Amino acid sequence: MADETSTPSAPSTSRPEGSGPSSSGPGGRPPGGRPGGPGGGGRKFFRRKKVCKFCVEKIDAIHYRDVRLLQQFVAERGKIVPRRLTGVCTTHQRGLARAIKQARNIALLPFAARY
């Protein structure tokens, strides 16, 4: 009995050790992946908290007509920039995506930019 309880406890104690390096793995990854991504923080572990532009500036309606605004959320090749890079909240990202798609339809934004 004592051996049985001790054997599960042994892996459980070793597990945090195993998770230790793995947690440092993702921790070490962002600095490597960030520099390529737009809007990333500065050096190593410092990362600025991203906030939703629409919530902060209190932009209620995301209209397909204001190309200037939409263009900030479109990548060079015309792709919609994901939320994880821009920090836009879910609700506004949905409206934003709709507006961008409408703008594409009326030739205000490109479907795919020319290379």
Next chain:
Amino acid sequence: MQRTYEIMFIVRPDILDEDLDKLIAGLEGNITQGGGSIKSMEKLGRRKLAYMVKKFNDGNYVLLTINADGSLVGEIERRLRVSEPVIKFISVRMDEEEKRVAKIKAIRATRKKLSAQPAATAPAPVEPAAAPAAATEAASA
């Protein structure tokens, strides 16, 4: 059921100004005859297209905001599709969005009032607090 729609269309760039005006006037006539009403008409002018449409690289943008039935919008879309100088169009229903924005604004207005009220009530308790203190001082004296 009247709803608010926005109809934006692009007219080919080589059209003459008079012809453009005639085209818009014709559309407006169609809308009013069909039981709708025009809220605003705006010529956004010549703009570069984001991609080539019918071998044109730029076009004249026109924006119409109307109150109309769904069936009337369908009819206008059909006319736009048929009319030769119009190279692209989009119609978007706006009333739901407007309602949503109005709701948000109303909520925001009430929040502002709530934040304004404590500020108004906050100075008020100071005076009664000072008055009893003066009263107790007078009583003790």
